[in-house]
Amino acid sequence: MSITVRQGRTLSSTTIVFAVLVLAIVAGAIITAVNGRNFFSIGNIDNVLTTMTILGLIAVGQTLVILVGSLDLSVPFVVSLASVTAGGIMAGQTGRIVPAVLLTLLVAVVIGLVNGLIVSQLQVHGFIATLGTGLILSGYLASNFQGSHGEAPRAFRLLDATRIGPVPIATLIMLGCAVLAIVMLRRTRLGHHLYAVGGHAEVARMSGVRTATPIIAAHVICTVLSAVAGLLLLARLGVGQPTVGSQGSYDLMSIAAVVLGGTLLSGGKGNIVGTLAGVAIFAVLDNVMGVMQLNPFLKDVVRGTVIVVAVAVYARREIDRRPARFGSASPTPQEVR
Amino acid sequence: MTKSFVGNVVLRGASLDVHPGEVLGLVGENGAGKSTLMKILAGVHEPDSGTIEIDGAPVTFGHPIQAQQAGIATVFQEFNLLPERTIAENIYLGREPRKGRLVDVTGMEREARSLLEGLGITGLDPARRVRTLSVAEQQIVEIAKAVSLDARVIQMDEPTAALADHEVALLYDIIGNLTARGVAIIYVSHRLREVLHLCRTVTVLKDGEQVDTRPASELNESTLVRRMVGRPMSSFFPPVRPGTETGKVRLELRGAGNDHVDGVDLTLRAGEIVGIAGLQGSGRTELLEAVFGIAPLTRGELLIDGVSVTVGSPRQAIRHGMALVTEDRKATGLALQQSILDNALGVVRSVFPGRTPAARRDVPGLLGSLAVSARSLGQEAQFLSGGNQQKVVLARWLTTHPHIVLLDEPTRGIDVGAKHAIYEVMRELAAEGVAVLMVSSELPEVIGMSDRILVMRDGRLAGELPAGATEESVLSLATGVGEVAS
Numbered sequence: 001m002s003i004t005v006r007q008g009r010t011l012s013s014t015t016i017v018f019a020v021l022v023l024a025i026v027a028g029a030i031i032t033a034v035n036g037r038n039f040f041s042i043g044n045i046d047n048v049l050t051t052m053t054i055l056g057l058i059a060v061g062q063t064l065v066i067l068v069g070s071l072d073l074s075v076p077f078v079v080s081l082a083s084v085t086a087g088g089i090m091a092g093q094t095g096r097i098v099p100a101v102l103l104t105l106l107v108a109v110v111i112g113l114v115n116g117l118i119v120s121q122l123q124v125h126g127f128i129a130t131l132g133t134g135l136i137l138s139g140y141l142a143s144n145f146q147g148s149h150g151e152a153p154r155a156f157r158l159l160d161a162t163r164i165g166p167v168p169i170a171t172l173i174m175l176g177c178a179v180l181a182i183v184m185l186r187r188t189r190l191g192h193h194l195y196a197v198g199g200h201a202e203v204a205r206m207s208g209v210r211t212a213t214p215i216i217a218a219h220v221i222c223t224v225l226s227a228v229a230g231l232l233l234l235a236r237l238g239v240g241q242p243t244v245g246s247q248g249s250y251d252l253m254s255i256a257a258v259v260l261g262g263t264l265l266s267g268g269k270g271n272i273v274g275t276l277a278g279v280a281i282f283a284v285l286d287n288v289m290g291v292m293q294l295n296p297f298l299k300d301v302v303r304g305t306v307i308v309v310a311v312a313v314y315a316r317r318e319i320d321r322r323p324a325r326f327g328s329a330s331p332t333p334q335e336v337r
Numbered sequence: 338m339t340k341s342f343v344g345n346v347v348l349r350g351a352s353l354d355v356h357p358g359e360v361l362g363l364v365g366e367n368g369a370g371k372s373t374l375m376k377i378l379a380g381v382h383e384p385d386s387g388t389i390e391i392d393g394a395p396v397t398f399g400h401p402i403q404a405q406q407a408g409i410a411t412v413f414q415e416f417n418l419l420p421e422r423t424i425a426e427n428i429y430l431g432r433e434p435r436k437g438r439l440v441d442v443t444g445m446e447r448e449a450r451s452l453l454e455g456l457g458i459t460g461l462d463p464a465r466r467v468r469t470l471s472v473a474e475q476q477i478v479e480i481a482k483a484v485s486l487d488a489r490v491i492q493m494d495e496p497t498a499a500l501a502d503h504e505v506a507l508l509y510d511i512i513g514n515l516t517a518r519g520v521a522i523i524y525v526s527h528r529l530r531e532v533l534h535l536c537r538t539v540t541v542l543k544d545g546e547q548v549d550t551r552p553a554s555e556l557n558e559s560t561l562v563r564r565m566v567g568r569p570m571s572s573f574f575p576p577v578r579p580g581t582e583t584g585k586v587r588l589e590l591r592g593a594g595n596d597h598v599d600g601v602d603l604t605l606r607a608g609e610i611v612g613i614a615g616l617q618g619s620g621r622t623e624l625l626e627a628v629f630g631i632a633p634l635t636r637g638e639l640l641i642d643g644v645s646v647t648v649g650s651p652r653q654a655i656r657h658g659m660a661l662v663t664e665d666r667k668a669t670g671l672a673l674q675q676s677i678l679d680n681a682l683g684v685v686r687s688v689f690p691g692r693t694p695a696a697r698r699d700v701p702g703l704l705g706s707l708a709v710s711a712r713s714l715g716q717e718a719q720f721l722s723g724g725n726q727q728k729v730v731l732a733r734w735l736t737t738h739p740h741i742v743l744l745d746e747p748t749r750g751i752d753v754g755a756k757h758a759i760y761e762v763m764r765e766l767a768a769e770g771v772a773v774l775m776v777s778s779e780l781p782e783v784i785g786m787s788d789r790i791l792v793m794r795d796g797r798l799a800g801e802l803p804a805g806a807t808e809e810s811v812l813s814l815a816t817g818v819g820e821v822a823s
Contacts, residue, residue: 187439192422196430199419206417208402208431269421326599326796 013262013314014274020310021277021284028288035291042166044287049171050236051283054079055253056174056276057229059261060181061222062254063275067185068218069198069267070119070126074134075226075254078111079245080141082230087150087240094153101231108227109220111137116216126219138246145242152234159235170232177225182272190217199268226250256307257282262314281306348373351547352387353540355490355521360512362536362553363525365565370545371525375492378523379411380404391489410483411492414617416475420468425449427467428482452481456511472618473504480511484520491515492523497531498617501795502817509535527780528816529558529809541565558809574785575760578768583608583788586643587772588741590628593637597623598796601637605741610763610773612787614780614811620796621776622664625743628774629661630654641741655688657741660734664745664776666723670730673719677704677711680718681732689737696736703732708758724755731762742766744775748782760786780808 025039032039058075065072082104089100111133118129162169185191194214196204201211226245233244255265261278263270285306289299348370355361365371376382378389380398388395391407398404404411418427425446426433433440434448449463458477467475476496483491497505512522512535526532532539533553541549541564549564584607593601598620605611615621626632628639630648638645641657648654651661663669671680678700685696700714707728711721718729727747734742744763748756763773763786777783783790790802792814800814 183439187442189433189435189440192426192430192433192440195422195426196419199421203417203419204430206401208405264421268419326594326596 014271014277016313017260017262017274017277017281017310021281024281024284024288028284031288032291037291039288045166046163046168047290048280048283048287049166049168051286052276052279053168053171053174054229054233054248055250055257055282056171056279057177057225057232058222058250059254059257059275059279060174060178060272061218061225063258063261063263063270063272064181064185064194064218065126065222066255066258066263066265067198067267067270068194068214069201070129070215070218071255072115072126072130072219072222072226073251074111074115074130074137075222076245076248076250077134077137077141078108078223078226079230079233079248079250080242081111081137081245082108082227083234083237083244084141084145084149084240084242086231087148087152087234090150090152090156092151092153094155097153097156104227104231105224108223112220112223113216115223116212116219119219120212120215134251141242145240148237148239148241150240152238152240157235157238160232170235173228173232177228178272178276181221185272190214194218195268198266253282256303260307260310348377348384349545350387351542351545353523353547353550355523357489357519357521358516359538360516360522360524360536362532362539363523363542364527364529364532364539364561365542369542369565371542372494373545374542375411375413375494375523375525378404378409378490378492379413380409405486405488408487408489409492410486410488410490412476412479412483412494412496414494414498416479418467418475418478421466423464423466424453424461424470424478424481425463427478428452428463428485432485448485449481452485453477455514456481456484457514458507458511471504473500473507476500476508477511480515484515488520490521490523492525494525495527495617496524497526497528505531528812529561530812530816533558533561562808573757574782575757575764577788578764581608581764581768582770584770587641588628588774589638589640589643590634591638591640593627593634593639595623595627595632595635597632598627598793599636600797601627603791603798605772605774607740607770607772608767609788610767610775610786612783612790613774613776613793614783614790615793615799615815617778619793619815621793622745623796624793625661625745625774625776628654629659629743631661652688655684655737655739658739659741659743660684660737660739661743662727662730662734662745662747664749666726666730671718671726671733674717676715676717677709677721677729678714680729681736683733685736699736700732703735704728707732707762722752722755724751724758727751727755727759731759735762739771741772741774744773744777746777747775748777748779780811783811784808 029039032044038044058079062072062075085107086100086104089103090096115126115130115133118124119126160168160170164172185194190213193204193209194217196207196209197211197214205211230245234240237244257278258270258275259265260281261270261274261276263274282303285302286299289302351370351374353361353363363371363374373382377384380401380403383397383399389398390396396407398407419430428449429445434445435441436444446463453461453463456477461474461477467478470478480491496508500508516522524532524536533556536553538550539553539556539561540547541561543565586604587607588605590601590603601624613621613624623632627634628648630650630653633649639648640646646657648657654661667673672683675683681700681704682693682696686693709725709728709732711725718726721729747759763775766773775783775786784806788804790806790811792799792802792811794815794817799817802810802814
């Protein structure tokens with residue numbers, strides 16, 4: 001028995017985002033060369049990778065949260081909290097690195113659990129739930145920390161300073177987390193159920209999926225990855241900074257990178273690889289704009305334009321869900337086997 | 338294997354028995370209680386009274402999962418599939434096979450493939466995303482999922498409603514394949530010919546009661562229809578108002594088409610009520626949407642009062658004197674959080690702001706003549722019953738004084754009294770010289786209300802029937818299955 005198949009004619013979002021990334025790199029290389037420098041120099045690549053590392057970690061977590069149909073606006077405050085908590089506990093002593101890291105991650109797990117439970121049990125959308133927890137964290141940070149807090153010992157700062165070839169260890173940590181997230185999404189039940197709940201919670205429930213589990217897991221992983229980002233920032237700066245997260249606008253930038261990477265903001269569709277490409281596009285843009293010495297306003301104009309244009313392009317492909325029956329635009333049915 | 342119920346208001350003491358390897362046909366008009374019965378069996382609803390027994394042992398379902406575990410799977414008209422996931426991922430959702438800790442994706446796809454091949458399907462790659470599949474293929478995935486659950490009873494709700502002829506043949510093969518394995522099928526369909534052809538036993542439901550169960554061999558289409566309808570329809574639909582005259586042509590389409598409909602030639606005269614019948618997915622709603630500028634026509638010509646016009650948006654359609662009552666009043670008919678008054682004036686305010694004060698004065702009288710029962714004009718539309726909501730939708734359009742009224746499933750999901758009121762409004766509009774074009778899935782309604790009946794099939798007009806045509810003749814045009822003597 002043969003079946004009629006319509007051949008997909010549109011490019012996947014991931015293909016588009018990688019095409020844009022290549023375009024950005026080529027354009028970046030040319031612009032950098034015109035400015036008398038080499039885009040592919042060790043120093044410059046290092047700069048791009050460093051920019052990618054922090055946003056990459058957070059965006060990987062944000063991808064999971066968005067895939068499951070939620071949002072996490074508390075990430076910048078988790079980043080800051082991790083940085084001051086770990087910095088405060090370490091207080092410059094090498095022996096305290098391990099307990100500091102463990103305790104920081106534990107705090108992140110608790111915050112993620114709270115976020116996930118609010119979303120899954122109280123049925124509050126992630127936007128509001130994490131706006132609330134984020135506000136609480138930001139209030140705590142603002143009233144308890146003025147200026148930098150604590151100090152990272154030299155051994156911990158090596159995390160930022162050490163490189164394998166041109167690649168910083170911190171970047172490898174980010175990539176390692178990304179690979180784990182990819183495996184989780186593709187090869188574990190949790191990952192499959194994450195897509196299912198984000199795609200259509202009721203369909204998932206009717207198929208026997210416990211819908212709370214993926215929501216809570218995604219939120220916990222997201223805050224933990226944000227805390228890791230906070231730890232890496234502590235290693236880079238040497239001191240804990242209560243405003244380091246909000247200065248980076250990691251909430252909106254991570255959401256932008258995820259969406260730029262082709263993940264549907266409403267959940268259920270998307271992947272980590274696209275997000276990494278989205279993060280890389282932002283990193284390349286920042287790098288090139290730095291080389292060009294654009295003023296900060298123009299930088300934000302470029303970033304904003306890229307986000308809006310990208311989503312507009314994806315939206316055009318999502319609008320007409322009902323396939324055309326007639327007309328030149330309709331794909332020709334093909335007989336296979 | 339035995340099942341029986343004594344049900345609630347929608348369902349009064351209906352019972353049915355299904356045996357292994359049997360196809361049981363379940364027929365009845367819309368509202369006869371078929372869906373309720375199916376949903377009880379699927380574990381979506383719980384019966385008020387009555388029991389379900391499997392192999393003689395009583396079972397109760399508090400959740401759809403329990404029904405599935407008990408061996409009853411349901412293929413609803415609205416599929417329970419995730420469009421962005423693959424065929425294999427959909428089939429094994431919630432039960433993904435694992436190798437060690439990890440999901441065995443290749444194994445899962447291999448099993449899905451052999452499952453599909455067991456149903457006689459080859460050439461459907463389990464790694465394909467469901468969104469790229471046709472309706473027929475999605476249905477196959479649903480059936481495969483039911484089979485993978487080791488279902489012993491599979492319920493199918495109007496499974497052929499959106500299928501083309503060769504796809505129907507494929508479905509028959511699959512059903513034959515399943516019954517050969519001892520699976521029982523409960524087959525719900527409006528297509529009586531199909532039911533008689535496919536089923537060993539047929540149960541007829543009417544007004545929630547089981548009126549007949551007998552072997553299909555003892556039945557033919559006309560005996561079935563008589564048992565399904567069982568009451569004179571003519572008294573239910575109000576007669577044409579005296580003085581109603583069929584006047585000049587209000588709306589004309591010549592070779593009209595877009596992505597969803599094609600080659601439509603149609604005339605609609607003042608004072609006429611024209612019904613559009615067709616199966617689900619035949620392009621009825623799409624035709625109304627094309628005329629109303631939601632998905633504008635890209636081919637052919639649209640004439641209003643004899644003048645060729647372009648309708649590129651609903652706003653233009655409204656300016657040309659059109660009104661569209663959409664099929665989903667909660668999503669597109671009303672602003673649920675707004676008051677009755679704001680809803681009634683919604684269209685006038687945005688399209689004819691100058692006429693708002695006059696319309697405002699008309700609203701109380703209009704709502705009164707529609708017999709809307711509400712506490713006040715300020716009541717939010719969401720708190721009204723379905724029938725009253727639908728009347729507010731009508732009021733929303735009548736305040737614009739339209740010349741051409743397009744109605745999409747105007748009486749879906751509302752009570753008998755409200756239905757009658759809406760029929761009265763249609764007659765009244767016709768008497769005033771308004772042209773009415775009505776899409777409906779309820780054949781008695783189409784037949785009882787229309788001066789002419791247009792039948793759609795696969796996005797085209799399949800033919801026209803006069804007032805008083807039989808359900809069989811409409812269905813045969815709609816399905817394209819040979820002519821029936823009528």
